[in-house]
Amino acid sequence: MARAVTTQHKTIATAAAWIVALLIFFPILYTIITSFKSEQEAIQGFALIPSGTTESYAEVQAQSGYFKFFLNSVILSVGSTVLALLIAVPAAWSMAFSPTKRTKDILMWMLSTKMMPAVAVLFPIYLIFRDGGLLDSRIGLTVMLMLINLPIVVWMLYTYFREIPGEILEAARMDGASLWNEIIYVLTPMAVPGIASTMLLNIILAWNEAFWTIRLTTTDAAPLTAFISSFSSPQGLFWAKLSAASTLAIAPILIMGWFSQKQLVRGLTFGAVK
């Protein structure tokens, strides 16, 4: 900022921004608050101060052990993202540094594969998974999530790579680097911010994928989306329990998102935005 800003201006802007931010955050905040209420309290009407009981968490944990679902969520989201990166980095490299007339079309085609409604292909996929023995397997689902997110990964990486001057890669080539070394030692480290945010975004997307993860799993591979599905409409008063389950389901990704917020934001610009 080249100029001094009046305190008054800053105060007003701060107040407005905080109010809006809190409004946007409110549903999440209220869920967390409610999770520390008893069921009776939860239904009593609006109240921001909970009694602080953790009985809902205990009950949720007793009903469906949290850890196994959590672990599956981590494995599936991280696994599929890493796999997608391994496949997408070479492709993005090609598109960015050896583009052809068709590069743009290929990219757009890749993105368009995401437009097929999942339900329409559930049966074919289910049959394929059944015959491949992939139902309820982490591997099958990891591959599935990888495929779902691959177009976005390729696209994001492509836009980052395009920002990297080609001369540097040529310099590496002149310096005797093989393609592999070029990608490992030069391209990847230079694209770290972009790759990091691609990773984060895709972990989030994979974590929150709630169609296939519920329909292709039973127990062994079931992640937190399946966990929440067992709480979504049980009998009786359930606000506190639902809130506790919801909080548990979103907390890991929320916390990860908060901590990596800077990386994520930097990456969300898709290179092209600037």
Add this chain to the structure above:
Amino acid sequence: MATQQTRSLARFMMAPSVILLFIWMIVPLAFTLWFSFQQYNPLNPIRDGFVGFSNYALFYSNPAFLQSILNTLAIVVSVLVITVIGGILLALLLDQPIWGQGFVRILVISPFFVMPPVAALVWKNMIMHPQYGVFADIARFFGANPIDWFGQHPLTAVILIVAWQWLPFATLILLTSLQSLDTEQKEAAEMDGAGFLSRFWYLTLPHMSRAITVVILIQTIFLLSIYAEILVTTNGGPGYASTNLPFLVYQKALLEFKIGQASAGGVIAVILANIVAFFVMRAVGKNLDK
């Protein structure tokens, strides 16, 4: 520009992605096309066989069909409008010097991390519920009658929830774009006597146009297939008021197990998506080339 060697290497390195995605697209699509001409209901396996276009005819004659297409478009367009305009306003606000910017950003980005079923559950039960929801509490506090969101304004309710989920995404991309605007340019415009509005209109908005297209492109892809939010909140109703195309296909596939019709619906959805994609990508592609 590169050597033949790097070019062929490039082809080779693109191959895994392209082949995988091609298989991922073509195999289910082929199945879906095939099923769409079959009478296939796993609950009633006796009646199988080729039925020509009758699945399409049945899907088309479904009274929910036309409305579901309109609803699909309504959701996409409304959410885009809300998130882009809201995102611009929020970005402008967050671009001001404020205390605790980092924390504010964390709060604003948070809804993006919430998985769709949870978001829908929270909004349905704790925010919009006509008895226990916070909106109802507020309405009663002011002596008004609580709004029965899912009964009276189901599509609006779904749009609101989805918009809440995607607003952070739009805001952040637009904010980053805004922050990359050259300060000197702004100051030059100020020296030229441009007021806030004209600066916004002639300087800021054109600068953000690329970011806006990115937001539109990415969101369109996801908004076309919105489904969990509807399933959790309104179940497509009342009537067909909040049924969109993916949800209608869902009903056919997983409620009625009319795989033939669901596949026909899927094919129609793919066609619709491609029409939308065609226009969006045309616009976006042009903008991205700049």
Add this chain to the structure above:
Amino acid sequence: MGNITLKNVSKSFGSTTIIPNIDLNIEDGEFVVFVGPSGCGKSTLLRLIAGLEDVSGGIITIDGRDVTQEAPAKRKLAMVFQSYALYPHMTVAKNIAFPLKMAGEDQATIDKKVKDAARVLNLTNYLERRPGQLSGGQRQRVAIGRAIVRQPSAFLFDEPLSNLDAALRGTMRLEISELHHQLKTTMIYVTHDQVEAMTMADKIVVLNAGNIEQVGSPMELYRTPKNLFVAGFIGSPKMNLIEGAPADKYGAKTIGIRPEHINISTTAGDWKATVGVAEHLGSDTFLHVQTDGIGTINVRADGEVAVKHGDTVYLTPDKSKLHRFGADGKALAQ
């Protein structure tokens, strides 16, 4: 060793021909400068030699070995890029060490070579810095350091000084020349700046629209330009090229006379003229004079010459330094 020959080399992108057909021989240890206006294909030619582009036809050999189909890494060449192309995520030491690491040298050798290079290039104190923390000249030196540690058979420079300011450019020019004397390795240097070409080269290759216009030592080119293009390109200020009646007098379509080869007198001479702008540099004075029936002629005069705007002067070209060109633009015999 670094003898590089190009035989019949051509390059086209699609239907656009960048370089038609070029034969060129570069001797071991020579400092060769490719010079020409932007877009003349000199960078492309360099990249063809480097292997960063494929030739469309022809053969490139290095020390007699056909490398036309070889990958850049295998050609044992080193290149310094216009943008320096340093690895921003590596320290200076790592940048310089990178080619050695790629060559699979052991760590001790790498360390030693990096240290040596750093000492030669005055970079010892900056080894742990990142490129982003260096000045333009320092970055340039790092790029050179990265090139020399490999002990390549030839260095390729792609307009390496164009991003530096004038003063620094002068210094770096000297440093590179000095380096060449030390290493005695073949260097191919691309520039659009004829001053760099004249000051550094053993041999200059003047390129125009993909064609080699003339190859020769700086003084050869200065003294005997083969054609109008070379005549106009080499030398600063530019040679005066005159057509029409004055040229006819010498039996040529065009005559050329360098500004420093014109005598100026306030009393008598071949051409009567009026002084326009006079640039007094102290050592020299550059005069832009309006000559009747000829146009503007640049004259380089003594630093002390006392003429001012509007004065009438008389110009006389030094006949022995006069260049004559035919209708095809080629130089006629003296």
Add this chain to the structure above:
Amino acid sequence: MKLRTLTLGLLSASALAFAAHAESITIATVNNGDMVRMQKLTDDFTKANPDIQLNWVTLEENVLRERVTTDIATKGGQYDVMTIGTYEVPIWAKQSWLLPLDKLGDDYDVKDIIPAIAGGLSVDGKLYAAPFYGESSFVMYRKDLMEKAGLKMPDAPTWDFIKQAADKMTDRANGVNGVCLRGKAGWGENMAFLTAMSNSFGARWFDENWKPQFDQPEWKNTLQFYVDLMKADGPEGASSNGFNENLALFQQGKCGMWIDATVAASFVSDPKASKVADKVGYALAPDTGLGKRGNWLWAWSLAVPAGTKKADAAEKFVSWATSKHYAELVASKEGWANVPPGTRSSLYANPEYQKAAPFAKMTLDSINAADPTHPTVKPVPYVGVQFVAIPEFQGLGTTVGQLFSAALAGQSSVDDALKQAQDAATAAMTEGGYIK
């Protein structure tokens, strides 16, 4: 650090997999309170059968139904025990998708199962699913409010009485709605209620030739009565209220009457969860004097899919979960009131249960009042009280449910809703080959 955690996680996960050297069976179940309780009590089973390990998949009703139906129809083989209802059992058994339960054990006492329930779970005299809990529907009402209104609930009320009582009880200023009924669309939600209700109005889904009957006056009467009643005396947002929502409302004291599943009785009379636990009275579902009452019959039951490779272990589990022993186990741990109701006659003969569950008699009477084989006043070609046991019903029922839900929300008129329902049903029946 992250990597290490991940590796540790992977290791412990694979350790878990190794520990499962015993035969493990996967049980798909709905996330209702009774099933959740069953999950907590599985130690009792695993102690007796140390070689069988249980994997639970607990899902909400709709997702569960979707998952198990997909699985059984495609022979996915993901589950060894499935929790399904009286709707699925006859259809699936006919397709030979279920194994007949003939190895339930000597002390299982199949004859003890309430005949109406057993009938709904048997095909050709063979039991294909064992009832975990059974239910009918009845009227739950607030005795205090009824008294305040100056009325007395008969044991077998008519719809007119319900309307009259609801009008008098409604006190919206104090948040009291005269009557709470299901409005949320779904064949198992509002259509379960409305179909059962229509039976008492003399309506039917289809005539003997599978011709849909929504164009008949009986349906018009049913739906009109329902919409009017809810408009006058129902809660806000009724079109999104299902069982859970109404339960919450009633427990909070916001309903004068609630006509719903008999299992709800144990929740509304539980002082820990209900504000009105000591003020609840029960009555049979209403009628209009035509000979049928508006109550349904349903049993969440455990079945073993034909595709399982662990049929013996699965059946062992089914036997345990639906046995008298299990009832006693629940009684000893959680009290008699929490025993899954509606499956065994012996439970209703048990004086301890009668004492703990004041609604016991009314529940049994309600169950006995339902007749799935003759559900309606006029003859019909199908079985099922609140559903039509044909595969097409899930989809059709939900479609019609949407239409009726829209009528309740005021988005369309009763006549329009019925007309569209008639069209949808005709289309579905034609497509299914029922109407030639």
